[in-house]
Amino acid sequence: MHILIIGAAGMVGRKLVARLLAEGEVGGRAITAMTLADVVVPPRPENPPFPIVATASDISTPHEAERLIAPRPDLIFHLAAIVSGEAEADFDKGYRINLDGTRLLFEAIRAQASYRPRVVFTSSIAVFGAPFPEEARDGATVDLPIPDSFHLTPLTSYGTQKAICELLLADYSRRGIFDGIGIRLPTICVRPGLPNKAASGFFSGIIREPLAGKPAVLPVPDSVRHWHASPRAAVGFLMHGATIDLEAVGPRRNLTMPGxxxxxxxxxxxxxxxxxxxxAARIERVPDETIMRIVAGWARSFDASRATALGFRAETSFEEIIRVHIEDELGGTFVG
Amino acid sequence: MHILIIGAAGMVGRKLVARLLAEGEVGGRAITAMTLADVVVPPRPENPPFPIVATASDISTPHEAERLIAPRPDLIFHLAAIVSGEAEADFDKGYRINLDGTRLLFEAIRAQASYRPRVVFTSSIAVFGAPFPEEARDGATVDLPIPDSFHLTPLTSYGTQKAICELLLADYSRRGIFDGIGIRLPTICVRPGLPNKAASGFFSGIIREPLAGKPAVLPVPDSVRHWHASPRAAVGFLMHGATIDLEAVGPRRNLTMPGxxxxxxxxxxxxxxxxxxxxAARIERVPDETIMRIVAGWARSFDASRATALGFRAETSFEEIIRVHIEDELGGTFVG
Structure with missing residues (x-):
């Protein structure tokens, strides 16, 4: 089978490529070719066991999606997106890439006769915005896990764009244009690499930096709760989405992943x-009101019953998430 | 104030125009001009008390939305849509008018400097598709009213397009581009005019035709439940949406109307x-399996708490809905 990965140069994209190379097959079908696309040319694995094309591509450019699907890939992972902060800062760019780019991809598939690929799309818990379900218990207000039936209430343009693409994916799938599944990723933790400016960066930073012998800044109170899964779990979600029986999923094609x-x-x-x-002592508490305010609007807990029943699996303890990081990123060791 | 009505030739649009003419003001501000647009030139009221332009317009055509908002209307009612059956039969036309047309309107507003009109958009309960909430009670399965927090689960392209426009409206409003509110209309009953081919047509037909002395066909069992409001209530929703305090509505700008x-x-x-x-004896039962199957997927009951708390009002008995029809359409009489 031929696999197209759009957004292959990103963190999750690179790990997905490595996993596909290691497995050599998807759902019992041997991989025979891969196309890796991103706004910058994605890294091309050395000595691959099958032909791999790595190409720079902006899917919001006319005819670019047509070019990518010309080899009629059987399986398309669409991971490409302008991230939340940039989509908020640049209205036009966010809508152009995250909405129009996705729609152009879907339309390019529709334009091909007798072609019905599997499309695995990464959505985000940013499709949900506060307030979330809660109840009074013993005089205090307690968060309830957000159910699969909770409405889409994005409070960012990024979340809006992801929610719109979810709706398009469900409608194009319902009409038999492709077989789509939307994967709402938790916050990925521990995110490897350098500290970044994302408001969520500290959730990974307070684990990654101390394990590397470096100090880390914690800008929010210890009581802040959030929803996590490892990069390895994220790749697992995508792999499972590539082979899952979509009849069992039914028309509601966008799933909140477990976390x-x-x-x-x-x-x-x-x-x-x-x-x-x-x-643990390498974490320094430096409260930041701005980050606190942003994080307060984020979802803290989900009831991901549907995805769990459909076989999606995440870590069940934070120790496990840390050990995954040590194994996958640090060669099994850390700076004690 | 200047009011623009897009979709002014439709049933709700014409009644809205009549109501605005009768009131002469909106929220205490005198109406000074009106632009009525639709794909066909809308009827232009005779001897209006202020200038009225009636114009044929397809807002999915380039620069057409710019032309309509050039006079910088203070209040825009966007009622125009390809209806459900046609949007399902013609994929391109549905997306072009219902999604692209709406987005072009929103973008035309964004392109104007120092301009922030009120936008009242008609959405639909078609943004929801079965299965709906239910519970087991005394060994039977009982429908629960669909809550305001229920997820968007359209099962038609029309419902998908309306749901996407709701998300856009909320995001553009959040960013201060305009002050939008989305009004999810119930099925309008009693719809005046001739019987039509819509699957929902019988809900109005079984009232309208007998009152006019004509036979009516009922294609579904008497036990079928549905969600109704009168044309007069629908116009009332739009009028209230035009003046409601949007601070009180908050960021969740799309409301299921009471019914x-x-x-x-x-x-x-x-x-x-x-x-x-x-x-009542003029109703003839002629079961139609196709219509039964379509209607089975429709929502039957909503808990419209938010809209009710925000002052939106519908009829509270079906007798009242029938009396509204007799008053507004039949001059107070019927064929007994």
């Missing part, structure tokens, strides 16, 4: 258990 | 009470 709801305090306690007090 | 959940049996019983046995 782990933990507080920052629980993250730090897990780090202490896995790596020791000295590592 | 009346009744069975066909309750509709017929109300007709009997209002107009007598002889009128």
């Amino acid at each position: 782990l709801s933990v507080t920052v305090a629980e993250q730090i306690e897990a780090l202490r258990r896995v790596a020791g007090d000295a590592v | 009346l959940s009744v069975t066909v049996a309750e509709q017929i019983e109300a007709l009997r009470r209002v107009a007598g046995d002889a009128v």
Whole structure:
């Protein structure tokens, strides 16, 4: 089978390519070719066992999606997106890439006769915005997990664009234009690489940096709760989405992935258990009102019953998330 | 104030124009001009008390939205849409008019400096598709009213297009490009005019035709339940949407309107009470499997708490809906 990955140069894209190369097949069908596309030329694996084309591509450019699907790939992973902060800062760019680019891809597929590929699309929990379900319990207000039936309430243009693409994906799938599935990723933790300016960056930073012997800044209180899955789990979601029986999924094609709801305090306690007090002591508390305010609007916990029943699996403890990072990124060791 | 109505030639549009002419003001501000647009030139009221331009316009045509908003209307009612059946039969036309046309309108507003009109957009309960909430009670399965927090699950391209426009309206409003509100209309009953081929047509037909002394066909069992509001209530929703305090509405700008959940049996019983046995006897039962199957996927009842709390009002009995029809369409009389 021929696989097209749009957004192959990103963190999840690169890990997905590595996983596909390691497996050599998807759902029992041997991979015979791959096209890797991104706004910059994605890294091309050395000595691949099948032909791989790596190409720079902006799918919002006319005829670019047609070019990418000309070899009629059987399986398309569409991971490409302008991230939340940039889509908020640049209205036109966010709508052009995240909405128009996706629609042009879907339309390019529709224009091909007798062609019905599987399309695995990465959506985001940013399709949900506060307020979330809660209930009074013992005089306090307690968050309830957000159910699969909760309405789409994005509070960013990025979340709006992802929600719109989810609706398009469901309608194009319902009409038999392609077989689509939308994967709402949790926040990916531990995100490898350098610290970045994303408001969510500290969730990974407070684990990644101390394990590398470096200090990390925590800008929010220890009580802040968030929804996490590892990069390895994210790739697992995409692989499962590539082969899952879509009859069993039915017309509601966009699924909140399972994840782990933990507080920052629980993250730090897990780090202490896995790596020791000295590592955990590298976290410095520097409150940042702006980040606190942004994070307060984010979802903290989901009831991902549908995806779990359909076989999607995430980590079940934060220690496990940390160990995945140590294994996959640090060669099994850390700076104690 | 200058008011633009896009979709002014439709049933709701014409009634809205009549109401605006009768009131002469909106929220205490005198109406000084009106632009009425539709794919066909809308009827232009005779001897209007202020200038009215009636114009044929397809907002999916380049620069057409710019032309309509060039006079910088303070209030825009966007009612224009390709209806459900046609949007399902013609994929391109549905997306072009219902999605691209709406987006071009929103973009034309964004392109104007220092311009922030109120935009009242008619959405639909077609943004929701089965299965709906239900619970087991005394060994039977009972429908629960669909809550305001229920996810968007359209099962038609029309419903998908309306849901996408809702998301765009909320995002453009959040960014301060305009002040939008989306009004999810119930099925309008009693719809005046000739019987049509719409699958929902019988809900109005079984009231309208007998009151006019004509036979009517009922293609579904008497137990079928549906969600109704009168044309007068629909115009009331739009008028309230034009003046409601949007701070009180908050970022969730699309509201399920209140309505009346009744069975066909309750509709017929109300007709009997209002107009007598002889009128109700003009309904003939001719089961139609196709219509039964289509109607089975439709929402039957909503909990429209938010809209009700925000002051939107519908009829509270089906007798009232019938009396509105007799008053507004039949000059107060019917064929007994």
